[in-house]
Amino acid sequence: MIKSLHARHHQFAQQERQVEFLSNGIFNNGTLPSFEKKIGSVGFFPLKPSAIEIFQVNIGYMCNQVCKHCHVDAGPDRKEIMTRETMQQCLEVLEHTKIKTLDITGGAPEMNPDFRYFVSEAHKRRVREIIVRSNLTIIRSNPKYYDLPQFFKENNVRVCSSLPFYSADKTDRQRGEGVFKDSIEALQQLNKVGYGKEGSGMVLDLVYNPAGAFLPGDQKGLERDFKKELKDHFGVEFNNLFTITNIPISRFLDFLIESGNYEGYMEKLVNAFNPAAVAGVMCRNTISIDWQGNLYDCDFNQMLGLKTEPKAGQHISTFDVTKLEDRNIVINNHCFACTAGAGSSCQGATA
Ligand code: SF4
Ligand code: SF4
Numbered sequence: 001m002i003k004s005l006h007a008r009h010h011q012f013a014q015q016e017r018q019v020e021f022l023s024n025g026i027f028n029n030g031t032l033p034s035f036e037k038k039i040g041s042v043g044f045f046p047l048k049p050s051a052i053e054i055f056q057v058n059i060g061y062m063c064n065q066v067c068k069h070c071h072v073d074a075g076p077d078r079k080e081i082m083t084r085e086t087m088q089q090c091l092e093v094l095e096h097t098k099i100k101t102l103d104i105t106g107g108a109p110e111m112n113p114d115f116r117y118f119v120s121e122a123h124k125r126r127v128r129e130i131i132v133r134s135n136l137t138i139i140r141s142n143p144k145y146y147d148l149p150q151f152f153k154e155n156n157v158r159v160c161s162s163l164p165f166y167s168a169d170k171t172d173r174q175r176g177e178g179v180f181k182d183s184i185e186a187l188q189q190l191n192k193v194g195y196g197k198e199g200s201g202m203v204l205d206l207v208y209n210p211a212g213a214f215l216p217g218d219q220k221g222l223e224r225d226f227k228k229e230l231k232d233h234f235g236v237e238f239n240n241l242f243t244i245t246n247i248p249i250s251r252f253l254d255f256l257i258e259s260g261n262y263e264g265y266m267e268k269l270v271n272a273f274n275p276a277a278v279a280g281v282m283c284r285n286t287i288s289i290d291w292q293g294n295l296y297d298c299d300f301n302q303m304l305g306l307k308t309e310p311k312a313g314q315h316i317s318t319f320d321v322t323k324l325e326d327r328n329i330v331i332n333n334h335c336f337a338c339t340a341g342a343g344s345s346c347q348g349a350t351a
Contacts, residue, residue, distance in 0.1 A: 001176065002066050004075035005251060012254055013073070015305035022248070022333045026263055032270050035335045042275040046328040047283070052321060054286040056103040056299060056346070057082070057090055059115065061291070063107040064141050067175045069209065069252040071303055074107040082291040087118045089293060089316045094127050097321050103346065105133040105299060110145060123155040131158045136186040137179055149193045158203040159195055161187075164211060166229040174211050187236045196238040205240045213261035215272060215341050216243035219349045242348025245337045247300050269336035277343030280350030283329045289316055297329045306330045
């Protein structure tokens, strides 16, 4: 098993080192335009939010996997976990605002001991949509997680799961030995309680990200292939496939540099800049919260330690929708991944 950047005391375990790297080099010597310049040229700087619709809460960086390209740098050694008190602050915000979606992510969010408390409280308080980003293998990792599909069903959870490919070799190469087999078993268990089945109303989405330094292919075409292959070979059904572009931060940034692909990848992202994708970037309708209750424009900025601008408020305890909806979104050159080609967000392509 590979180790997290934190466990290796890697320079990129320090968020400011990543920001420094992304701000300099090719973006500082005139080789490539900065993201700020690029969106400015199409009238989008400063980048402003629309209405906040999605409340994405990262309840901890602990994970049972250590995937090669993880933007969270998650793994079993990460001990940052949201407390029940911070979850209660999040629930209060959800109760007193019009935000309709609670999107729970990690790490493997299910490993937080208060995960079930958080989900069932949100359900009781009638949060309109609860999404859980599950890595699938957690469901098969320990008997205490075997009933998760039933728990999701009882709490009307929409399940969104990563599956890099419909074959074992490509999936295991990116996510670890045996991940594909466990993921398929977990998908079968989810199908068994009704997830992904037509007419059940129980939504199971999959997320695809490329295995290397390239942009994802066409979302609709990939969805067709995934549906056919997973059904034919494993009897697995699901609703939507979302394609996500790898963001050049954390372990993927390390991979790009180590493999000599950093400059080429950034050039690809810049050349594929799509002005139509700028309007759909997820920071425009999402707010991201970390395990300590700090606020960010998105989960990627969270991993870079780039909090929301100070005057908009930076902590859940002072959450103010009006101020947040008027903020300037904090950007840097990693943002090119969200505007390349068909665009990229937690809900897949945007343009
Ligand atoms: S399952 Fe997700 S959070 Fe865990 S290491 Fe893999 S990419 Fe990161
Ligand atoms: S990386 Fe975050 S802040 Fe940058 S464009 Fe994407 S969603 Fe917005």
